[in-house]
Amino acid sequence: MFLSGIALFICAFIAFSLSAVCGGGAGLLMIPVLGYVLPVTQVPAALSIGTVSSSASRIIVFAARIRWDIVRWFVPTAIPAVFIGAWLLRFVNPLYLEIIMGIFLISNLPLLFRKESSKNDTHKTSRVLLLIIGFLAGFLSGLTGAVGLLFNRFYLRYGLTKEEIVATRAANEMILHVIKLALYISFGLMTMKVLLFGIIVAIGGLLSSQFMKWGLPRISEFFFRKAGYTSMVLSGIVMLTQSGQQLITENNANFSFAPVSQGIESKIQWQQANLSIEFEYDGGLEYEREIPLTDLAPDHQQYIASQQGNADHVRIEEVFSMDSHSYEAYFFENNKLIRKIDFAVTPRGEMLSGILYPTSL
Incomplete structure (x- = not known):
């Protein structure tokens, strides 16, 4: 003093x-x-x-x-x-x-x-x-x-x-x-x-x-x-x-930049929110944010539940690009990523077929 x-x-x-x-x-x-x-x-x-x-x-x-x-x-x-x-x-x-x-x-x-x-x-x-x-x-x-x-x-x-x-x-x-x-x-x-x-x-x-x-x-x-x-x-x-x-x-904020396949990704953490902005050389800018599962429409939640399998944790990201709106679901088991699913929605909120990526991703 x-x-x-x-x-x-x-x-x-x-x-x-x-x-x-x-x-x-x-x-x-x-x-x-x-x-x-x-x-x-x-x-x-x-x-x-x-x-x-x-x-x-x-x-x-x-x-x-x-x-x-x-x-x-x-x-x-x-x-x-x-x-x-x-x-x-x-x-x-x-x-x-x-x-x-x-x-x-x-x-x-x-x-x-x-x-x-x-x-x-x-x-x-x-x-x-x-x-x-x-x-x-x-x-x-x-x-x-x-x-x-x-x-x-x-x-x-x-x-x-x-x-x-x-x-x-x-x-x-x-x-x-x-x-x-x-x-x-x-x-x-x-x-x-x-x-x-x-x-x-x-x-x-x-x-x-x-x-x-x-x-x-x-x-x-x-x-x-x-x-x-x-x-x-x-x-x-x-x-x-x-x-x-x-x-x-x-606000427990954090900013980071990292190269990804075909582009660059910037991640922003602010309080409990996690945001991501990704630039792909052939696809342009994408804005991503982590959301709770309950933010999805009921039929989307049912789809995620049907794909959960033996995963003990699911992380949902909402993705916006210049001409599309989609979601990414990451499935984890013992804190290890075991699968990822991308699924798009139409302007009326209807879900299109999901794309299942292999465990290696």
């Missing part, structure tokens, strides 16, 4: 310090780190403790640079959306959302290589769009705990300076984090372990604010923008990698 706390503090200090240079993103950087020490549903609660402290300190340091014309249109829709996102956290696995967020962040890669125009490349955003962005930010923030970098492009393209981005984002997010903390407590997500790790993150965030006060004025606008896009892409890669690995582990 002690070593985990030290490592978490170092990561928090680095993440919040980098956020000073990158225009935010400490929360998204900390999500995968906190995921190693806390259950995924408790990560947003611990993260909010740290981000409340960090946002408060940034507001104090850069109070004069807050763009209140953005805040007053951003916050009204973000507040109710936070309630919705935090409520859904009890029922929705945020890993799926993190994968989508990771893909979105990586999509900013082309902006890293775009040449900066000598003209002021800014785009004014309508008030309606500000309301929509506020709602999305609040909803995703309540569900995942941090979404700062997701909307970094909005702040950069709106024409804000680096100090205005830091100050305005802190003002927008401060009240959201306070509301989230209250909701997480009411939903029973705030344990002593969450509180401890959250305080460690908060200390790292507070100390990093001193670095921000000294370092931010020394950074050029060009470097600030490029660093912001870089952090978005890197955060997306980290988030996509970790959430993908957790999703694979939770």
Whole structure:
């Protein structure tokens, strides 16, 4: 626990310090780190403790640079959306959302290589769009705990300076984090372990604010923008990698490719489902999935029973190709394949004669 706390503090200090240079993103950087020490549903609660402290300190340091014309249109829709996102956290696995967020962040890669125009490349955003962005930010923030970098492009393209981005984002997010903390407590997500790790993150965030006060004025606008896009892409890669690995582990997923006669077969296992996609050089693509015997029509079940013989186990696969629909029945005795039967069905569900393959297959 002690070593985990030290490592978490170092990561928090680095993440919040980098956020000073990158225009935010400490929360998204900390999500995968906190995921190693806390259950995924408790990560947003611990993260909010740290981000409340960090946002408060940034507001104090850069109070004069807050763009209140953005805040007053951003916050009204973000507040109710936070309630919705935090409520859904009890029922929705945020890993799926993190994968989508990771893909979105990586999509900013082309902006890293775009040449900066000598003209002021800014785009004014309508008030309606500000309301929509506020709602999305609040909803995703309540569900995942941090979404700062997701909307970094909005702040950069709106024409804000680096100090205005830091100050305005802190003002927008401060009240959201306070509301989230209250909701997480009411939903029973705030344990002593969450509180401890959250305080460690908060200390790292507070100390990093001193670095921000000294370092931010020394950074050029060009470097600030490029660093912001870089952090978005890197955060997306980290988030996509970790959430993908957790999703694979939770669902007992497995992917494999293997050559077969006249083609290639790809097998996918997801929870209790087994899927197979087979490509034959002369027959095209086939999609296969394992199904229970009871999914077959009664006459099909009777046919399989009549062919079972001394087999102690039967595995049924439903096969779809471009122009046919068929089934494959594998008969096992003592975990050894003893026969296989293919039988097709007509569009009306009528069974055609089965093809019995020899035991050697």
